[in-house]
Amino acid sequence: xxxPFGELGRFAEPSLYILVSLSGGPKHGYAIMTDVEEISxxxxxxxxxxxxxxxxxxxxxxxxLEPVDRRRPYRLTGLGATTVRAQLDSLGGFVxxxxxxxxxxxxx
Amino acid sequence: MTRLVxxxxxxxxxxxxxxxxxxxxxxxxxxxxxxxMVRGAVDAHLNPQADSEPSPWTHxxxxxLALIAGAMWSTVFLAFVFVQNDAWxxxxxxxxxxxxxxxxxxxxxxxxxxxxxxxxxxxxGLCIVIANFPYxxxxxxxxxxxxxxxxxxxxxxxAIRAGIGPSGRWLLLVLAVVLPAAIGFPVxxxxxxxxxxxxxxxxxxxxxxxxxxxxxxxxxxRGSPTLTELPASPTEPEVRPA
Numbered sequence: 001x002x003x004p005f006g007e008l009g010r011f012a013e014p015s016l017y018i019l020v021s022l023s024g025g026p027k028h029g030y031a032i033m034t035d036v037e038e039i040s041x042x043x044x045x046x047x048x049x050x051x052x053x054x055x056x057x058x059x060x061x062x063x064x065l066e067p068v069d070r071r072r073p074y075r076l077t078g079l080g081a082t083t084v085r086a087q088l089d090s091l092g093g094f095v096x097x098x099x100x101x102x103x104x105x106x107x108x
Numbered sequence: 109m110t111r112l113v114x115x116x117x118x119x120x121x122x123x124x125x126x127x128x129x130x131x132x133x134x135x136x137x138x139x140x141x142x143x144x145m146v147r148g149a150v151d152a153h154l155n156p157q158a159d160s161e162p163s164p165w166t167h168x169x170x171x172x173l174a175l176i177a178g179a180m181w182s183t184v185f186l187a188f189v190f191v192q193n194d195a196w197x198x199x200x201x202x203x204x205x206x207x208x209x210x211x212x213x214x215x216x217x218x219x220x221x222x223x224x225x226x227x228x229x230x231x232x233g234l235c236i237v238i239a240n241f242p243y244x245x246x247x248x249x250x251x252x253x254x255x256x257x258x259x260x261x262x263x264x265x266x267a268i269r270a271g272i273g274p275s276g277r278w279l280l281l282v283l284a285v286v287l288p289a290a291i292g293f294p295v296x297x298x299x300x301x302x303x304x305x306x307x308x309x310x311x312x313x314x315x316x317x318x319x320x321x322x323x324x325x326x327x328x329x330r331g332s333p334t335l336t337e338l339p340a341s342p343t344e345p346e347v348r349p350a
Contacts, residue, residue, distance in 0.1 A: 029127055
């Protein structure tokens with residue numbers, strides 16, 4: 001994965017899911033977890049979620065909002081939006097290349 | 109559940125504990141989640157992300173080693189000033205302090221500066237080989253120069269790790285290595301009025317130990333995380349033309 005995802009190690013993929021989830025608007029931890037589970041089809045553990053949130057927040061890709069009750073929502077920053085868009089563009093190119101190469105072989 | 113959360117470092121808990129517990133109250137954790145939390149706690153200790161994170165105690169070990177090494181070195185050579193030849197009884201502490209100095213530069217630091225460290229070890233090896241040559245002015249000067257480079261290199265690496273800037277590092281090198289050598293060698297070679305038998309001349313090596321005490325203190329107080337940790341400031345992603 002490209003910078004800065006490559007440097008996130010095992011948190012790279014969860015981080016991308018979180019950024020995509022927050023692209024739809026601010027969410028708190030539980031809402032992110034359920035949304036990511038819906039997007040990816042597999043659950044994300046709380047330790048992984050907060051490991052990724054801490055990294056994204058430190059890199060300025062997301063920011064914490066004022067807590068509501070005990071739940072603190074997070075939202076995407078401008079840098080986060082640019083980063084996730086670049087990452088998805090890159091993945092889109094990868095997917096298109098893969099599909100076009102597979103094209104001749106499908107059903108053949 | 110709160111017991112598991114206590115596995116996380118204090119700074120992490122100060123920042124995330126409240127919302128983390130709120131999340132767990134909304135979604136009772138499965139066994140897999142508990143394992144994930146333990147992994148998360150280990151990660152939070154190894155890769156602290158919170159800005160207020162105090163240095164883990166393990167980050168202070170290199171500084172303490174450097175400090176102890178510097179104190180041992182200084183004690184030995186101060187003894188040569190005050191008790192002269194009786195101080196030879198402490199001479200065994202010198203190689204031990206050198207080992208501790210070397211051990212204060214472990215882990216990722218070794219990897220990041222591996223080339224310089226290998227060169228320094230090569231120079232030390234060269235010194236040992238040269239020391240076994242039949243004595244001559246050339247081999248003596250080459251051996252001494254090699255040792256000075258190795259000692260100066262070791263101190264420079266520690267100073268980099270302690271976060272001392274280039275000007276501070278040069279000042280340390282001049283005061284702890286260059287100046288004592290510039291004064292000591294002419295005296296030891298009998299070029300001054302003092303006999304080379306006067307063992308107090310070895311007291312000129314005290315500043316080297318004091319420099320390590322200073323560097324060690326700074327490393328211990330600041331903590332000495334790995335140099336491969338990422339900078340705190342975010343970087344803009346590369347923008348490619350569509």
